[in-house]
Amino acid sequence: MIVNALALYARYVAASLRAQAQYPASTLMLTAGHCAATAIEILAVYALFARFGPVGGWSFGEAALFYALVNIMFSVADLLTRGFEVFGTEFVRTGAFDRLLLRPRAAALQLAGHEVRLSRLGRLLQGSLVLILSTRLVPIAWDVSTIVTAIWAVAGGVALFAGILVLQATLAFWTVESLEVANVISYGGVQAAQYPLNIYAAWFRRLLTFAVPLACVAYYPVLAVLKRPDPLGAPDWLLPLTPAAGFIFLALAFLAWRAGMARYASSGS
Amino acid sequence: MPQILVEALAKTYRVAERTPGLIGAVRGLVHRQWREVWALADVSFSLEAGELLAFIGPNGAGKSTTIKILSGILRPTSGRVEVDGLVPYEDRIHHVARIGVVFGQRSQLWWDLPVIDGFDLLADIYRVEPARYRRRRDELVAMLRLEPLLDQPVRQLSLGQRMRAEFAAALLHDPTILFLDEPTIGLDAPSKLAVREFVRRLNREQGVTVLLTTHDMHDVEALAERVIVIGHGRLLVDGPFASLRAGVLAERRLYIDFVGPAPMLDIDGVTIKAREGRSLELTFNPGRLPAPKLIAAITSSHAVDDIHVEEPAIEEVIARLYELHDAHEA
Numbered sequence: 001m002i003v004n005a006l007a008l009y010a011r012y013v014a015a016s017l018r019a020q021a022q023y024p025a026s027t028l029m030l031t032a033g034h035c036a037a038t039a040i041e042i043l044a045v046y047a048l049f050a051r052f053g054p055v056g057g058w059s060f061g062e063a064a065l066f067y068a069l070v071n072i073m074f075s076v077a078d079l080l081t082r083g084f085e086v087f088g089t090e091f092v093r094t095g096a097f098d099r100l101l102l103r104p105r106a107a108a109l110q111l112a113g114h115e116v117r118l119s120r121l122g123r124l125l126q127g128s129l130v131l132i133l134s135t136r137l138v139p140i141a142w143d144v145s146t147i148v149t150a151i152w153a154v155a156g157g158v159a160l161f162a163g164i165l166v167l168q169a170t171l172a173f174w175t176v177e178s179l180e181v182a183n184v185i186s187y188g189g190v191q192a193a194q195y196p197l198n199i200y201a202a203w204f205r206r207l208l209t210f211a212v213p214l215a216c217v218a219y220y221p222v223l224a225v226l227k228r229p230d231p232l233g234a235p236d237w238l239l240p241l242t243p244a245a246g247f248i249f250l251a252l253a254f255l256a257w258r259a260g261m262a263r264y265a266s267s268g269s
Numbered sequence: 270m271p272q273i274l275v276e277a278l279a280k281t282y283r284v285a286e287r288t289p290g291l292i293g294a295v296r297g298l299v300h301r302q303w304r305e306v307w308a309l310a311d312v313s314f315s316l317e318a319g320e321l322l323a324f325i326g327p328n329g330a331g332k333s334t335t336i337k338i339l340s341g342i343l344r345p346t347s348g349r350v351e352v353d354g355l356v357p358y359e360d361r362i363h364h365v366a367r368i369g370v371v372f373g374q375r376s377q378l379w380w381d382l383p384v385i386d387g388f389d390l391l392a393d394i395y396r397v398e399p400a401r402y403r404r405r406r407d408e409l410v411a412m413l414r415l416e417p418l419l420d421q422p423v424r425q426l427s428l429g430q431r432m433r434a435e436f437a438a439a440l441l442h443d444p445t446i447l448f449l450d451e452p453t454i455g456l457d458a459p460s461k462l463a464v465r466e467f468v469r470r471l472n473r474e475q476g477v478t479v480l481l482t483t484h485d486m487h488d489v490e491a492l493a494e495r496v497i498v499i500g501h502g503r504l505l506v507d508g509p510f511a512s513l514r515a516g517v518l519a520e521r522r523l524y525i526d527f528v529g530p531a532p533m534l535d536i537d538g539v540t541i542k543a544r545e546g547r548s549l550e551l552t553f554n555p556g557r558l559p560a561p562k563l564i565a566a567i568t569s570s571h572a573v574d575d576i577h578v579e580e581p582a583i584e585e586v587i588a589r590l591y592e593l594h595d596a597h598e599a
Contacts, residue, residue, distance in 0.1 A: 004396070011393045019381035022422065099377055101342045103394050104366035110394075265344040265358060267282065 005109055012113025020118050027118050034122030042067055042130050045194070056199040057231065061137025064130050065226075067194045069150075070218050071127030073157030074190045075120055077165065080158070083114030084165040088172030097264070108257065111169070138226070146225045149240045153221035156243025160217050161186065163250035166257055173260035185212055193218045198231050205232070216245035271315035272446065272478055273339065278348035280309040280334050280502075308334040309345070310502040316480065318445070321472045323493035323510070324482040331502040332482040336450050339480070340370050352446065366395060369439035373451035376431065377438045378423045384434050385419040388441060395442035402441065409437040413467060429460030436467060447471065449481035453488055465491045486580060490514075498590055505590045515556060517589050522579045523551040523563065528572035536566060547574070 020027045045067060049060035078085070091097040091111070100110045140146065168182030193214040197205055208215040223230055224239035283303045309331045316322055324332050337343040338350060341357035341364045350357060357364045371377070378387040392402040410416055413433040418426060426434065432452065439447065449468070453461045469492060471477045483489060489496055489510060496513055498506040506513060522542070525531075531549040534541065538558045543550040553563055560578055567573065581589075 008393050011390060015379065015382055015386060015390050018386060019379065022381055095375065098337070098342050098372075099375060101361065102340060102365050102370050102377075103391075104362045104396075105394055106362075265342070266346075 005106075008105065009109065009113050012110075013116045016113070016116040017118065019115075030117075030119030031122045034119050035126045036122075038071065038123045038126045041194075042126075056196055058196045058199075059138070061134050062222075062226065063195065064134035065138060065222055066196060066218055068127050068131035068134055069154060069157065069222065070190055070193045070214075071123055072131065073154055073217065074161050074186070075123035075127060076154075077158045077161030079116055079120045079124070081112055081162050081165045082117055082120075083111030084162075084169035086114075087111060087169035088175065092172045092264075107261065108166075108254070140225060141227065145240075146227075149221055149224050152240070153217055153225075153243045156221075156246030157214075157217035158246070159250040160213060160246035161189070163246070163253035164189065164212070166250070166253040170253070170256045170260040173263050189214050196222075213242075213245035213249060216242035272318040272320075272353055273316035273480070274349070274351040275315065275335075275339070276313050276349040278309050278312040278335070278338065278350065279307070279346050280331075280338065280343065281346045282306045282308055307502050309338075312348075312499070312502070312504050314497060314504065314507055316478060318478050319472070319476045320495060321468075321479045321493050322481070322495050322497060323489045324480065324497050324499060325484070325486075325489060326482075326499040326505075330500045332499055333450060335499070336370075336448050336480070336482060340368060340448055341365055366442065367444055367446065369442070369444035369447045371432075371435050371439045371447070371449050371452050373432070373449075373454040376423065377435055378431070380424045381422055383420050383422055384415065384426075387423065387434075387438060391438055391441050397442050401443075405441055405443055406437070409440055412470070413437050429456055429463070432456060432460065432464060433467075436464070440471075444477070446478045446480070449479065449483075451483055452481060453483065453485055461485075461487070468492055498586075500591060517586055517593070519554045519556050520552050520581055520589075521555050521560065522581065523553060523560070524575075524577050524579065525549045525551070525567065525573055526575040528574050532571055534567065536563065539563065 042064065045063055046060060049055065049063065055063070083091070087097075091100070097107070100107050103110065164182070164186045168186065171182060189212060192200075192204075192208060197208060197215045197219040200208070205215070208219075220230070220234060220239045220242040223234075224236075229236060230239065282305075284306050285303060312331070312335065324335065326332050334343065338345050339352060339357060341361040344358040352364060353367060355364045355367075377391075378384065379390070382390070388406055392399075392406075397405070410419070413436060415433060415437060418430055418434060423431060423434065436452075447468075452468070453464050456464065465488060468479060468481070472479050472492075479492075481488070481492070493510050496506065496508065496510045497504060498513070525548065527547045527549070529547065531544050531547055534549070534551070536558075539551050539553045541549065542552055553560075564576060568576075
């Protein structure tokens with residue numbers, strides 16, 4: 001069942017790549033543009049540290065590590081869940097969602113496979129380059145446990161960002177259009193999670209830990225990777241476990257999605 | 270046991286009442302007034318395997334809502350639906366694997382992909398076993414003459430070509446039931462004929478049950494033995510097309526432009542609908558008075574400039590049916 005779903009997903013990806021290969025110049029330019037646009041952001045972070053020195057006890061290299069991980073997470077999630085992002089405008093409003101419902105597969109799987117945009121590899125590439133840079137600047141004692149923690153954090157982060165995009169799509173069952181408001185959480189979340197948590201006010205820290213648990217997939221696991229104690233006092237053993245919050249968030253988002261599906265069946269578009 | 274069973278089907282939508290203006294919009298956010306709109310009031314019918322049924326009615330009559338419920342997209346407000354023993358909206362995934370659906374206004378194919386790639390992807394989506402898929406695909410490609418189109422991206426096809434590809438796409442998994450929602454809308458005459466011919470073959474030769482909605486009486490005439498007329502969410506007629514044609518559909522309209530002022534005509538079985546200057550509009554029943562005979566009678570005694578016959582528009586037929594229906598109820 002799951003194997004078959006993954007195989008179909010792979011077919012969707014292949015089809016999507018073939019469709020983009022029809023416009024090679026456009027795809028290349030979009031990828032380069034995306035890479036350049038996101039690269040400006042890390043330059044801004046660098047300018048900040050160059051001017052003011054360490055912020056909240058963090059060096060530029062450490063901040064770059066947050067930045068790199070968050071951008072890798074977001075770009076992978078964005079790559080995998082494009083259909084959810086455009087769900088309101090391209091599926092509900094146009095009635096194209098009916099077409100997905102006429103096929104004997106889960107609507108969520110078909111949406112995930114809707115369009116895998118190569119251009120989004122730009123952000124992934126840029127994030128990966130910054131990751132390499134940051135590991136040069138910051139001494140990290142890489143061993144099995146830190147590598148596993150880093151991969152686990154990225155997985156949790158992909159799940160969290162995917163969950164945000166699923167929630168955004170779910171809203172469209174009620175509002176029809178995709179709400180731009182949801183971008184505040186996804187793109188705003190990327191911005192917020194690029195910086196270490198302890199520089200923020202208490203209420204914002206709680207928001208990033210318990211409501212939209214971005215800190216659980218970036219800040220806490222990075223502390224574990226750096227083998228630094230939490231300046232805010234979270235126990236050391238808890239730090240590597242926190243990325244699980246991303247998966248919990250995704251599961252809750254899918255519960256909301258199911259409620260939205262039930263509503264669609266009774267009200268239509 | 271019929272293949273499709275529909276009993277006392279009703280569907281209401283809740284529509285938000287909006288007060289106009291900014292204050293209204295703000296009030297609407299806080300406290301919304303809802304109004305119930307009936308899309309289907311009480312629809313019952315059944316269909317045996319291998320039947321070909323046409324659903325006709327004006328826009329907003331409930332045709333598309335019925336198709337959406339039968340194909341598992343929508344859940345009715347009340348009533349019962351069974352298709353091949355399954356309740357479509359309870360068991361969507363199993364149900365849709367057995368049906369094929371073609372929407373005239375909506376594509377099932379991938380815009381940027383060559384036709385053949387879309388077919389391959391559908392075979393994966395429907396889990397059609399490869400050997401079976403190839404056999405079925407080749408059969409459909411031959412029937413629909415798709416061979417020269419297979420390598421073209423869908424966006425480059427004309428509407429007529431695309432509809433042929435849509436039919437193949439809807440049938441790759443070999444469904445026993447086919448729902449067609451306005452399949453000939455916007456097509457040119459040869460494409461309409463090709464679609465009708467294909468649907469007829471599918472129904473006669475392969476025994477596929479077909480339920481189609483249409484605006485086009487020629488579709489019905491060419492295809493359906495049985496017709497359901499639906500209007501305002503109610504079933505007005507369910508019966509053989511032949512009896513519908515002999516009844517309400519019988520009336521024809523004759524438009525004549527005379528060389529001089531329109532004369533007074535008094536021909537048995539002809540009703541004068543409108544008279545304006547040199548023009549005259551008549552209705553007659555070709556079953557009782559064939560059109561050539563009527564035209565001959567008029568042209569033999571009057572100088573005529575132009576003349577043409579029209580069938581009543583579907584909206585008018587429905588209006589007539591309403592009158593008959595209301596009269597019957599009262």
